[in-house]
Structures are given as C-alpha cells and as structure tokens.
Amino acid sequence: MSRIIFHVDVNSAYLSWEATYRLQHGETLDLRTIPSAIGGNPKKRHGIILTKSIPAKKYKIKTGESLMEAYKKCPNLHVVAPNYALYMKCSNALTDIFKEYFHKIDRYSIDESFLDFTNMEHILGPPVEFAYFLKNRIKKELGFTVSVGISSNKLLAKMASDMKKPDAVTTLFPDEIKEKMWPLPIEDLFMVGRATSPKLRRMGIHTIGDIAKMDHQLIKAMLKSHGSMIWNYANGIEYSEVKKNDKLNIKGIGNSTTISFDVTNEKEALMFILSLCETVTTRLRESGYIARTVVISIKTNTFNHWSHQCKLNFATNNTTKIFQAAKKLFRESWNKEPIRHLGVRVTDFEPGEFVQLNLFDDDTEKQEKLDKVIDDLRNRFSSKAISRGCFANSDIKGMIGGVGDEDDYPMMRSLL
DNA sequence: TCTGGGGTCCTAGGACCC
DNA sequence: TCTGGGGTCCTAGGACCC
Numbered sequence: 001m002s003r004i005i006f007h008v009d010v011n012s013a014y015l016s017w018e019a020t021y022r023l024q025h026g027e028t029l030d031l032r033t034i035p036s037a038i039g040g041n042p043k044k045r046h047g048i049i050l051t052k053s054i055p056a057k058k059y060k061i062k063t064g065e066s067l068m069e070a071y072k073k074c075p076n077l078h079v080v081a082p083n084y085a086l087y088m089k090c091s092n093a094l095t096d097i098f099k100e101y102f103h104k105i106d107r108y109s110i111d112e113s114f115l116d117f118t119n120m121e122h123i124l125g126p127p128v129e130f131a132y133f134l135k136n137r138i139k140k141e142l143g144f145t146v147s148v149g150i151s152s153n154k155l156l157a158k159m160a161s162d163m164k165k166p167d168a169v170t171t172l173f174p175d176e177i178k179e180k181m182w183p184l185p186i187e188d189l190f191m192v193g194r195a196t197s198p199k200l201r202r203m204g205i206h207t208i209g210d211i212a213k214m215d216h217q218l219i220k221a222m223l224k225s226h227g228s229m230i231w232n233y234a235n236g237i238e239y240s241e242v243k244k245n246d247k248l249n250i251k252g253i254g255n256s257t258t259i260s261f262d263v264t265n266e267k268e269a270l271m272f273i274l275s276l277c278e279t280v281t282t283r284l285r286e287s288g289y290i291a292r293t294v295v296i297s298i299k300t301n302t303f304n305h306w307s308h309q310c311k312l313n314f315a316t317n318n319t320t321k322i323f324q325a326a327k328k329l330f331r332e333s334w335n336k337e338p339i340r341h342l343g344v345r346v347t348d349f350e351p352g353e354f355v356q357l358n359l360f361d362d363d364t365e366k367q368e369k370l371d372k373v374i375d376d377l378r379n380r381f382s383s384k385a386i387s388r389g390c391f392a393n394s395d396i397k398g399m400i401g402g403v404g405d406e407d408d409y410p411m412m413r414s415l416l
Numbered sequence: 417t418c419t420g421g422g423g424t425c426c427t428a429g430g431a432c433c434c
Numbered sequence: 435t436c437t438g439g440g441g442t443c444c445t446a447g448g449a450c451c452c
Contacts (some may be wrong), residue, residue: 013452040420048420050452063452066420109423109452193450194417225426226449254422295445303419309445340419424451431444 004117004127005242007149007157008134010094011166013111014038014051017090018080020143035059035077040067042079046260050082054166087111088248093142095246101134105246106154114154116242131169139167155238156181158190177236182209191230196223208234250287254295255279256343262301263339270327276344277323284322284346290315292348294325298334299341307343308333315350322346 010016015038019031035056040047045067052061059074070077091110098105101124104116117127124130131148139145145167149160152173159181160172172180186192186200189208199222205211211219211234219227232238255276263269273296284291295309308329316322326344 046420050421062417064420065417069417069420111452191450195449251424252422256421258420299419305447307446311444343421345422422452424449426449427447429445431442433441433443434439 001118003152004120005151005154005157006115006117006127006131006134007154007161008094008098008113008115009147009149009158009161009165010090010111011145011147012051012053013090013144014082014087015053016144017087018083020090021086024143031078031080035061035074037061037070037077037079038082039079041081042067045071046258049079090142090144091248094138094146097134097138097141099246101130104242104244106242107245107248110248112158114157114242117150128169128171135167135169153236153238154240154242155190155233156236159188162188174236177212178209181236182207182212182234184208186211189230189233191226191233196226196230199223250289251349252345252347253280253283253287253291254343254345255283256297256341256345258299258341259339263342264336266331266334269330269334269339269342272342273326273330273344274323276342277326278319280344280346281317281319281322284317287349288352289349290317290352291322291346292350293346294322294329295343295345295347296326296329296333297341297343297345298330298339300337301340302337303340304337305341306333311348315348315352317352 012032015031015036018038019036023030032053033055035053035058037049037052037056039050047067049061049063049065049067049070052063056074056077059077061070061073061077067079070079087110091107095105095107095113098113098115102115102117102120106114106116108114117124117130120130121127127150131150135146135148147161147165147167148169149157149162150169150171150173151157151160156172156174156177160170163172163180164170184207186205186208187197189211192200192211200206200211205214211231214231216228216231219231221227223230257272257276259272263272291312292315293309293311295307297305297307299305310325310329312321312325322344
C-alpha cells in the first residue's frame with residue numbers, strides 16, 4: 001500500500017526563530033534581511049557558525065566555520081549567541097500545530113519533523129493543497145517559514161523538502177526521481193558526506209543518478225552496508241515507519257571546547273573538565289534523565305584525537321560523580337601531549353524520577369564548593385579560554401530562569 | 417573547509433560466558 | 435589451558451547529520 005509522507009523543515013531555524021522573537025518583542029530590524037548568523041559567543045569571538053541568514057550567504061559564510069573566519073569575510077556580520085530554550089519553545093509551538101491534524105508525528109530534530117498523511121486525504125484534502133495551507137498557517141501564526149517535502153517515504157520526502165527553500169512545497173514521488181533527483185550531485189543525497197563522496201567521485205560517479213545506475217553488488221562490496229543503503233536511497237527505496245514520537249528524546253548530552261593555548265599540566269586540564277562536567281550535568285538535571293556512561297575526548301595541538309569512556313555502576317546526574325569518572329578517564333588516557341580541545345559527554349540515559357541526588361543536603365554543600373571552583377577557574381584564565389563554558393552557562397540560566405517560562409512567548413501564536 | 421559544536425548510529429575487535 | 439562455536443556486552447573510532 002502506498003503511503004504519503006510529509007517532511008517539514010524550518011528554514012534557517014535558529015536564525016528565523018531569533019528574528020521572529022525579536023520582531024515580536026519590539027525590534028524593528030529583521031535579522032533575516034541583513035548579514036547575520038547564530039553561533040558561538042559573539043563577545044568573545046569564539047565558537048562556530050550554526051546558522052546564517054541568506055544575505056550572509058553572499059559573503060560565503062559557511063555553517064561550521066569559526067566566528068573568526070566569518071568576521072574576516074564579513075566584518076559587519078551580526079552574530080547572536082544561541083538560545084536553545086527559545087528554540088525548544090518554537091519547536092514545540094510548531095509541533096502543537098501538527099498535532100491538530102496528524103496522529104503520527106516523528107520529530108527528527110529540533111527543526112525537522114515527518115508527518116504521516118496516509119489515509120488522511122478524505123479529511124484534509126489533496127496532499128499538496130494541504131501542505132500549502134499548513135506552511136501558510138505556520139508563517140502567519142508563528143512568523144517563520146518552512147519547506148515541506150511530500151513523497152511516499154521518509155527519504156524522498158526529506159530530499160524533496162531540501163530542493164526548494166525557503167517557504168516552499170515540493171513533491172518527489174517515485175515517478176519524479178529520474179527527473180528531479182538523479183541530475184543532482186552525489187553530495188546532495190542524504191548520507192553521502194565528506195568521506196563517501198570522494199570515494200565515489202574517484203570512480204567517476206558524480207550524480208545521484210550515477211549511484212542509482214551502479215551495480216548494487218559493486219557498491220556494496222566497496223562501501224559495505226553503507227554503500228547498499230545509499231544505492232537504495234538513490235533509487236528512492238526506503239521503508240522506515242513514521243513512528244509516533246512527538247517528544248524530542250535526547251540520547252546524550254555533551255559539551256566540548258577548543259582552548260586557545262596548549263594545556264600541558266593535569267591540574268589545568270582537570271579544571272576545564274570540571275567546567276565541562278558542570279554544564280553537562282546542569283543540562284542533564286534539566287532534562288530529567290540520569291546517565292550511566294561518561295565519555296571524555298581529547299584533541300592535541302597536532303590534532304591527534306581520541307576518546308575514552310566508562311560505564312558507571314549506577315546512573316546519576318550528580319556533578320561530583322560525573323566529574324570523578326571524567327577525571328579517572330582523563331588520567332587513564334592522557335599521554336602528556338599538549339591539549340587544545342577537551343570534551344565531556346554523558347549517554348545511556350535512564351528515567352530520573354526516583355533519583356533526586358540534588359535534594360540531599362551534602363550535595364548542596366558540594367554544589368557550593370563546585371561553584372567556588374568554577375569561579376576560581378574563570379578568574380584564573382582569560383575568559384576566552386573558557387568562553388564556551390560561560391556561554392553554555394548563560395544558556396542554562398536562560399532555561400531555568402523566568403525567560404524560558406511556558407507563557408513567555410505568547411506572541412508566537414498571535415503574530416500577523 | 418586546515419582545525420570550530422553537538423548530536424546519532426554503526427562496526428570491529430576484545431573480554432567473557434556457557 | 436590445545437581446542438571448539440556462539441552469544442552478549444563493552445569500548446574506540448569512524449561516518450554522517452544539522
């Protein structure tokens with residue numbers, strides 16, 4: 001039986017949401033109309049570009065490049081630090097609209113969702129017409145634009161939403177694959193990234209159509225199961241379900257930072273790790289989960305990098321316990337090479353309802369001690385050295401404080 | 417893209433068990 | 435204590451995404 005699947009993608013999500021929020025709070029300048037970007041810490045000029053405006057694209061500003069690089073290309077670039085609490089509210093407001101029409105909503109990320117339109121035609125009308133109605137309603141009520149892709153499976157719907165933006169509806173049904181998808185460069189195919197693309201290009205495979213026409217066994221022999229998968233994708237073959245998954249479930253939380261100087265002694269390194277543990281566990285407690293696994297990652301001044309992980313005997317969200325594990329991992333794996341980048345990450349989540357370590361009295365004392373160490377750390381080093389930690393912290397503050405409260409963005413729905 | 421963040425998933429290989 | 439096979443759990447690292 002043939003299905004009808006929608007993929008809805010928010011255009012330049014973080015930037016759109018920030019711009020919309022500002023307009024609704026009295027700002028007259030629309031960030032989307034000037035060279036602007038979301039990312040890093042603009043004051044410290046540290047971190048990377050997460051999202052850019054269309055005018056910023058003209059300066060060849062790229063997602064993932066450092067703020068320094070971006071400022072070189074465009075000195076007037078207006079950079080705003082990310083506000084994840086706001087993005088979550090916007091994402092939820094969008095999902096609430098989907099819920100009015102759809103039962104099966106699969107949130108793929110904070111700004112992308114799959115919707116199952118199968119058997120809905122008798123209620124919602126023809127899919128393309130409904131998609132236009134939906135995107136226009138979102139624009140009118142929430143103030144930002146989306147691109148909608150429509151097809152018979154998730155892969156093709158996702159490819160379709162990518163083809164035209166912003167503010168567009170695109171179909172990519174199986175009979176349109178040849179004409180619309182096969183002429184595109186291989187890098188446009190979902191799951192063909194910077195490791196796979198050169199391997200294929202070296203073989204004279206340049207378009208998605210070239211992949212589709214390859215011998216399936218050959219690409220499988222070359223790239224194993226990943227090769228088999230992208231061959232299927234190039235031919236529009238993909239059968240995964242639109243699972244009902246309308247809450248964004250997180251599987252891990254991490255924080256990492258590049259340091260502007262070489263860290264050569266353990267004490268310094270552990271202070272950074274402590275700072276990272278602090279932001280990670282604060283977010284972990286916010287999420288309501290507790291974690292079993294702790295992972296640290298190290299990158300050296302020669303860009304040598306590795307990770308080391310361990311499984312705890314009990315899941316926890318306690319800063320001290322996570323830090324103790326991270327400290328042990330660091331001591332076990334550091335070979336004394338000068339360090340330029342450190343990361344801490346927690347995974348293997350369990351529901352945290354029954355563990356409330358942060359309510360224990362002795363923990364309050366520990367937390368106070370911790371705060372003192374963090375403050376010491378910030379005073380000791382240039383603020384640049386730990387700017388990522390600072391900015392993550394200010395995010396958290398935004399989340400916990402009044403700014404992030406449920407009805408703090410009432411205008412999100414009333415904007416005309 | 418020379419060097420930025422935060423995620424997810426997959427796989428190979430080792431340890432350990434019966 | 436040379437060996438055999440199969441299953442599971444764990445870790446490190448690679449590849450992909452936005």
